[in-house]
Amino acid sequence: MTGSRHLQIVTPAREAQPQVRFCGHCGEPPAAEDVASRVCERCGLGLLLQADADAAPGHGEAFLVVDSSLTVCAVSQHAEHVLGVLEPDAVDRRVTEFLVPADVEGPGPEMLINEILNLGAGGGEPLRVVLRPTGDFGVRIFARLAACGPPRAALVILGDE
Amino acid sequence: MRTLKTSEAASLLNVSPNTLRAWERRFGYPKPQRSPGQHRLYTHGEVAALRDALQEGLSISSAVSRAREALSADTSVLAGALNAYELDRADGAMEAAIALRSVERSVEEVLLPSLNEMAARHGIDSAPWAFSARWARDWLLRAQRFAPPPTRSVAVLIGDANASELHPDALAMRAFELFCARAGARVMPLPVGGVSGLGDVLATFRPDAVVISGSHVADDDVARWAYAVRSSSGALPVALFRRGARGRTTGASVLPERPGDAHRHVLALVDSRFVRQYTPVDLPGEHEIAGSGRRRIGA
Numbered sequence: 001m002t003g004s005r006h007l008q009i010v011t012p013a014r015e016a017q018p019q020v021r022f023c024g025h026c027g028e029p030p031a032a033e034d035v036a037s038r039v040c041e042r043c044g045l046g047l048l049l050q051a052d053a054d055a056a057p058g059h060g061e062a063f064l065v066v067d068s069s070l071t072v073c074a075v076s077q078h079a080e081h082v083l084g085v086l087e088p089d090a091v092d093r094r095v096t097e098f099l100v101p102a103d104v105e106g107p108g109p110e111m112l113i114n115e116i117l118n119l120g121a122g123g124g125e126p127l128r129v130v131l132r133p134t135g136d137f138g139v140r141i142f143a144r145l146a147a148c149g150p151p152r153a154a155l156v157i158l159g160d161e
Numbered sequence: 162m163r164t165l166k167t168s169e170a171a172s173l174l175n176v177s178p179n180t181l182r183a184w185e186r187r188f189g190y191p192k193p194q195r196s197p198g199q200h201r202l203y204t205h206g207e208v209a210a211l212r213d214a215l216q217e218g219l220s221i222s223s224a225v226s227r228a229r230e231a232l233s234a235d236t237s238v239l240a241g242a243l244n245a246y247e248l249d250r251a252d253g254a255m256e257a258a259i260a261l262r263s264v265e266r267s268v269e270e271v272l273l274p275s276l277n278e279m280a281a282r283h284g285i286d287s288a289p290w291a292f293s294a295r296w297a298r299d300w301l302l303r304a305q306r307f308a309p310p311p312t313r314s315v316a317v318l319i320g321d322a323n324a325s326e327l328h329p330d331a332l333a334m335r336a337f338e339l340f341c342a343r344a345g346a347r348v349m350p351l352p353v354g355g356v357s358g359l360g361d362v363l364a365t366f367r368p369d370a371v372v373i374s375g376s377h378v379a380d381d382d383v384a385r386w387a388y389a390v391r392s393s394s395g396a397l398p399v400a401l402f403r404r405g406a407r408g409r410t411t412g413a414s415v416l417p418e419r420p421g422d423a424h425r426h427v428l429a430l431v432d433s434r435f436v437r438q439y440t441p442v443d444l445p446g447e448h449e450i451a452g453s454g455r456r457r458i459g460a
Contacts, residue, residue: 024219024220025220025221036175037175037176038215038216039174039175039176039180039215039221044176044177044179044180044183044184045183045184045187045221046220046221047215047218047219047220047221047224049219065219065220067219073218073219073220073222073223074219074220074222074223075220075222087220087222088187088188088222088225090222091220091222091223091226092223092226149219151217151219153219
């Protein structure tokens with residue numbers, strides 16, 4: 001043992017956030033807090049998911065839910081409009097078929113993939129990214145990535161500037 | 162096969178009946194059958210598969226996709242059994258399919274797709290195909306023997322114009338025949354090659370509609386047979402099933418390729434004929450089949 005102690009810079013742990021529930025289709029919170037079913041009673045077309053209060057989609061925000069195999073699992077009503085695809089046609093396809101990082105100077109699609117993998121696996125912190133629709137140059141979509149579930153998955157909220 | 166009413170299925174899924182109907186419109190799942198009174202009847206297997214998938218899903222779409230995958234496993238099992246020439250396992254796969262779906266859907270969603278897979282893999286001139294097709298034909302005939310007795314006063318005459326009984330179109334015709342029989346109609350398939358003694362048979366059978374199935378026999382021969390039918394039974398609605406490019410017949414409906422859709426179409430054709438009090442579509446004679454003009458003759 002050397003006896004010397006070094007000071008280290010550590011990343012402060014993110015304060016635990018309260019969890020909120022929202023519908024994976026309409027994005028709205030459940031009509032009642034003690035609902036037994038996972039199916040949203042408001043729209044009937046989405047399952048109730050949970051995320052940190054500061055990361056959950058707000059009213060009218062477009063978002064996708066992507067699992068740790070990078071497969072699109074849910075597309076919100078507004079994201080259907082933004083991406084021009086219906087949820088039943090988008091599920092079970094790779095997220096990179098729809099969105100890729102917009103910054104040509106920055107890291108390629110692997111950055112998005114890595115972040116989604118981290119969040120989907122239960123690690124990682126929320127972050128902001130700039131994306132574009134795949135195959136569509138000149139369009140920039142500000143987005144934030146966060147974790148949601150259950151089961152554990154990544155939430156890609158579009159249009160957050 | 163256990164079926165559930167809308168309220169029972171909704172209760173099992175813990176959603177409202179309106180939500181269940183919304184899913185049917187948006188996702189096409191669960192896909193109900195209709196009772197004789199036109200009420201929705203859901204198969205318990207489909208609803209249970211969806212309930213399980215919803216527990217672990219992130220969206221209704223992904224749960225539907227997972228439930229469909231669970232059900233489509235039957236197709237893989239059947240195709241695997243046929244590939245291994247295991248008849249008992251093939252019968253077992255169909256038994257398992259019927260436990261989750263109606264006979265009609267088991268045929269359309271498991272039996273016929275498995276045969277398509279065999280045809281794509283081996284070709285329809287191969288021994289594995291002949292083995293599979295013979296098993297399928299026997300299965301369909303066996304299922305028809307267990308069909309309930311006719312409940313409708315509807316008789317459908319099928320003119321078999323297929324190359325052989327093991328041709329894919331011939332198997333689709335067998336499925337069509339089974340579906341009509343299960344819907345309560347009397348069905349009689351006859352080869353379009355034979356007109357001798359046809360009048361005696363038709364005098365007893367008294368068909369309400371004629372379906373010409375298969376594309377192997379030439380138009381002229383079909384026309385000769387159709388003329389013999391018309392001479393015996395008068396003008397009847399005529400429909401073509403899997404007749405391919407040979408559908409030059411005037412006055413005949415072209416049926417959808419799927420046996421399930423085709424049988425519904427034919428029964429609706431007969432029903433509308435009864436409703437319209439005999440204003441039938443003309444059964445074409447041989448000259449009309451060769452020509453291109455349209456002609457209607459009342460009964």
